[in-house]
Amino acid sequence: METEKIIDESVQGEALLMPSKIPNGKKLFLESYGCQMNFSDSEIVASILIDKGFTTTQNFEEADVIFVNTCAIRDNAENRVRQRLQDYKRVKRHNPDAVIGVLGCMAERLKSQFLEEEKLVDLVVGPDAYRDLPNLIEQAESGQKAINVILSKEETYADIAPLRLDKNGVSAFVSIMRGCDNMCSFCVVPFTRGRERSRDPESILKECRDAFEAGYREVTLLGQNVDSYLYSGGGLKKEKLTEEQKLASVNFAQLLDKVALVNPDLRVRFSTSHPKDMTDDVLEVMAKHENICNNIHLPVQSGSSKVLEMMNRGYTREWYLDRIAAIRHIIPGCGISTDIITGFCGETDEDQQLTLSLMQEVGYDFAFMFAYSERPKTLAERKYKDDVPEPVKMKRLQEVVALQRQLSEAATKKQVGYVHKVLIEGFSKKSEDMLMGRNSQNSVVVFPKLHYKKGDYVNVMVSSCTSSTLIGEVV
Ligand code: 5AD
Ligand code: SF4
Numbered sequence: 001m002e003t004e005k006i007i008d009e010s011v012q013g014e015a016l017l018m019p020s021k022i023p024n025g026k027k028l029f030l031e032s033y034g035c036q037m038n039f040s041d042s043e044i045v046a047s048i049l050i051d052k053g054f055t056t057t058q059n060f061e062e063a064d065v066i067f068v069n070t071c072a073i074r075d076n077a078e079n080r081v082r083q084r085l086q087d088y089k090r091v092k093r094h095n096p097d098a099v100i101g102v103l104g105c106m107a108e109r110l111k112s113q114f115l116e117e118e119k120l121v122d123l124v125v126g127p128d129a130y131r132d133l134p135n136l137i138e139q140a141e142s143g144q145k146a147i148n149v150i151l152s153k154e155e156t157y158a159d160i161a162p163l164r165l166d167k168n169g170v171s172a173f174v175s176i177m178r179g180c181d182n183m184c185s186f187c188v189v190p191f192t193r194g195r196e197r198s199r200d201p202e203s204i205l206k207e208c209r210d211a212f213e214a215g216y217r218e219v220t221l222l223g224q225n226v227d228s229y230l231y232s233g234g235g236l237k238k239e240k241l242t243e244e245q246k247l248a249s250v251n252f253a254q255l256l257d258k259v260a261l262v263n264p265d266l267r268v269r270f271s272t273s274h275p276k277d278m279t280d281d282v283l284e285v286m287a288k289h290e291n292i293c294n295n296i297h298l299p300v301q302s303g304s305s306k307v308l309e310m311m312n313r314g315y316t317r318e319w320y321l322d323r324i325a326a327i328r329h330i331i332p333g334c335g336i337s338t339d340i341i342t343g344f345c346g347e348t349d350e351d352q353q354l355t356l357s358l359m360q361e362v363g364y365d366f367a368f369m370f371a372y373s374e375r376p377k378t379l380a381e382r383k384y385k386d387d388v389p390e391p392v393k394m395k396r397l398q399e400v401v402a403l404q405r406q407l408s409e410a411a412t413k414k415q416v417g418y419v420h421k422v423l424i425e426g427f428s429k430k431s432e433d434m435l436m437g438r439n440s441q442n443s444v445v446v447f448p449k450l451h452y453k454k455g456d457y458v459n460v461m462v463s464s465c466t467s468s469t470l471i472g473e474v475v
Contacts (some may be wrong), residue, residue: 024053029063034071043162070106105192151194158203177223187377227277253281260289276314282285299339304351335441337366343382343393
């Protein structure tokens with residue numbers, strides 16, 4: 001089951017292939033780990049370098065520039081990258097001038113280790129410094145160590161058209177904001193990605209229109225906390241805005257409304273919502289537009305108000321359940337998914353029971369589940385003892401995973417017997433006679449191909465299911 005892969009680590013690696021504009025004779029290999037935001041950033045990186053004439057390769061052995069876009073959210077992600085860098089280093093034997101670089105969230109923390117102590121890489125670049133990559137590559141090629149991990153208060157890459165690296169050509173990620181100001185005590189993101197800033201809505205709308213023109217039929221608006229999106233033009237922080245400026249600015253509900261109007265055939269999704277900031281306004285905009293998908297990813301992290309307080313999440317169990325009630329009321333049938341951490345500092349068996357009972361009460365369709373991994377610099381690392389023994393963290397994780405498996409199966413079964421509007425993404429994994437797509441709730445639906453093709457919308461009568469896939473026929 002998909003959830004089982006995720007317990008271990010939600011990281012996926014991917015090599016990419018795309019055409020170049022004006023070839024400079026150099027080949028780029030780019031591998032991405034971590035969240036959707038990182039994959040979206042890789043599309044910015046690719047765009048910047050293709051513009052400089054790079055071509056790409058899926059084989060790092062033949063690359064002149066090898067980049068790995070990294071994730072620092074949990075410890076095991078870091079270990080994996082370290083291993084990968086050892087593989088990449090082999091390239092230097094036949095191509096001593098090759099440039100090996102680390103991009104993204106690990107850059108700031110591990111810069112000196114990677115560059116100097118272990119001599120694993122030639123270049124280290126943080127998530128706000130990608131415009132500087134062409135210069136830094138040149139610097140590295142001339143034998144100097146190239147580094148830029150400066151975090152910006154303004155950078156949103158608003159004017160850079162991402163080079164779409166996804167394989168299906170149907171769904172595109174559109175980054176709407178960067179960074180995070182929340183300071184959840186377990187989370188390293190505010191340190192690796194810096195302060196929160198929102199992107200100009202006009203550039204977001206243009207990107208969505210361009211995606212539609214290019215054949216895409218779904219956009220996912222991305223941000224660490226999309227509900228706190230606020231664009232005021234002057235780059236001012238929310239707290240600093242006058243009432244007048246606030247009225248003139250664009251919030252997330254308004255942005256969502258505008259994106260939904262780009263085209264009724266362009267589906268809109270978004271991620272990630274934060275329970276403390278998710279307003280009824282957003283839910284009402286979702287209910288108003290048929291093309292905004294009925295699916296909300298609302299990370300709860302824990303079902304215990306005591307643990308939530310220590311996590312600095314800014315809400316209680318009751319507040320969270322009230323938000324769920326609002327979703328159920330305003331958008332009946334909405335798919336709901338979540339993130340859960342087991343074994344956070346001070347978590348008792350009682351707290352664990354509260355997490356399990358909350359999961360049951362909500363009946364999540366899907367969940368990403370993790371054992372707590374202490375991260376350097378975070379509030380939790382400074383304030384609390386990582387006192388839940390590893391085997392207990394793992395046992396609790398297994399309990400959460402087992403319960404979620406039942407909940408996901410029940411949620412899948414509940415969708416059988418109805419007609420679902422499906423956006424086709426491509427062939428099913430098992431057969432080229434079958435197509436796969438997703439319904440509004442984000443469940444995978446599989447059905448016979450007939451004359452349909454990816455990018456089409458079809459109505460599928462679902463007649464059966466496996467644990468996580470709906471099976472049916474176009475009606
Ligand atoms: N340990 C375990 N899981 C974490 N997450 C974030 N930081 C940590 C950590 N230190 C999880 C949270 C978050 C998701 C993206 O990753 O559940 O919502
Ligand atoms: Fe991390 Fe919390 Fe920000 Fe999410 S909202 S990125 S968990 S600090």
